[in-house]
Amino acid sequence: DEDVDLDPTFNNTRYECLRPTPLIPKYNQSLIELLEIIAKARDLEGEHRNALSYCIGSKIGYQTKLYLETGTIEEAEDLRNSEKFTILETFSHVYGVGPKTAQLWYKKGYRTLEDACKDPYLTEAQRIGLELFEQFQKKISRKEVEEIIEILEKEIKAVDPRCILTPVGGYRRGKEFSGDVDVIVTHPVEEAVTKLLPRIIDQLSQKGYLKYKMWYGHTVQKVPKLPKVPKRNLMDRLDKCFCAFYQPSAKLHRQVDIIIAPRSLYPTAIVGWTGSRQFERSLKHYARKEKNLVFASHGLFTNTMPRRRIPLSTEREVFDAIGVPWLEPEMRNC
Numbered sequence: 001d002e003d004v005d006l007d008p009t010f011n012n013t014r015y016e017c018l019r020p021t022p023l024i025p026k027y028n029q030s031l032i033e034l035l036e037i038i039a040k041a042r043d044l045e046g047e048h049r050n051a052l053s054y055c056i057g058s059k060i061g062y063q064t065k066l067y068l069e070t071g072t073i074e075e076a077e078d079l080r081n082s083e084k085f086t087i088l089e090t091f092s093h094v095y096g097v098g099p100k101t102a103q104l105w106y107k108k109g110y111r112t113l114e115d116a117c118k119d120p121y122l123t124e125a126q127r128i129g130l131e132l133f134e135q136f137q138k139k140i141s142r143k144e145v146e147e148i149i150e151i152l153e154k155e156i157k158a159v160d161p162r163c164i165l166t167p168v169g170g171y172r173r174g175k176e177f178s179g180d181v182d183v184i185v186t187h188p189v190e191e192a193v194t195k196l197l198p199r200i201i202d203q204l205s206q207k208g209y210l211k212y213k214m215w216y217g218h219t220v221q222k223v224p225k226l227p228k229v230p231k232r233n234l235m236d237r238l239d240k241c242f243c244a245f246y247q248p249s250a251k252l253h254r255q256v257d258i259i260i261a262p263r264s265l266y267p268t269a270i271v272g273w274t275g276s277r278q279f280e281r282s283l284k285h286y287a288r289k290e291k292n293l294v295f296a297s298h299g300l301f302t303n304t305m306p307r308r309r310i311p312l313s314t315e316r317e318v319f320d321a322i323g324v325p326w327l328e329p330e331m332r333n334c
């Protein structure tokens, strides 16, 4: 029988964090493109679960069959040619805009980014996102990510020479081109990061690198408490600044996410910000459902009373504590 001798987690397709997912899929790239259009449309329509299931679920079989028989998928082709879909997709590419705002703008009658610029209810992030739309659309090569990290190293070490920078996000997963630069800053002395972020921001601003702050958060409490575990929101309790960073060599503003982690939270911060988003989602699910643990970038917590944060000192220890086999960052491209 099936249940005899089988590790319950073995080959369990419910948890993508249990198996390696390399960056380049071996499957038909144009088929994947068409499926992604359908998934994107589902997401823009607010059918989030459906969007995910398109990439991993059973419907893929039917769509694949259609593709193999006809060389295309009509639903995707229709979407590609649909004016509404194209507009919603453009809106959702604006920094600070998700499916909800994209839909709202469409309902208000906006059809272009110029229309949206006149909206009286823009958030600060959306205003910057619209202003720098063209620049933010430009992808960042690995070489350019490295150049930006080098500038950040120099300036952040001018603030405190013992700071340690770790590039995370898609770059760490091996992506050839990134949408932004994500970097974790830590320090060997636990308390040294307490007032670090404002000093880093000052330094980068004075040197002309930091032009806009889309989001800037400074956590008050020293020891993070148990996270509220928001539904879809990935926000954690680490100090961070999402900013527009001017890269002189490219003459472009780049999205740069700077996240500050005290030494004790560095391992979970690294895991939480390396991604992919789908990997994070899966890891959180696994921790909660299978181990009764709550994983966040600011710590791994027991879910039973009394709640406590599990002490961890390396990235591998995070995997061990959750009970997920180690995966290199390049294998977390779910």
Ligand code: TTP
Binding pocket: 168, 169, 170, 171, 175, 177, 178, 179, 180, 181, 182, 234, 235, 236, 272, 273, 274, 275, 276, 277, 280, 297
């Ligand atoms: P992103 O920078 O949004 O995505 P990415 O680096 O994988 O791809 P690209 O930038 O090239 O588009 O997110 C990186 C990781 O950070 C991702 O695993 C999710 C995590 N994250 C949070 O935990 N909280 C947040 O608020 C955000 C924006 C991201």
Ligand code: MN
Binding pocket: 092, 093, 094, 095, 096, 097, 098
């Ligand atoms: Mn968006």
Ligand code: MN
Binding pocket: 169, 170, 171, 178, 179, 180, 181, 182
């Ligand atoms: Mn990124």
Ligand code: MN
Binding pocket: 169, 180, 181, 182, 257
């Ligand atoms: Mn980012």
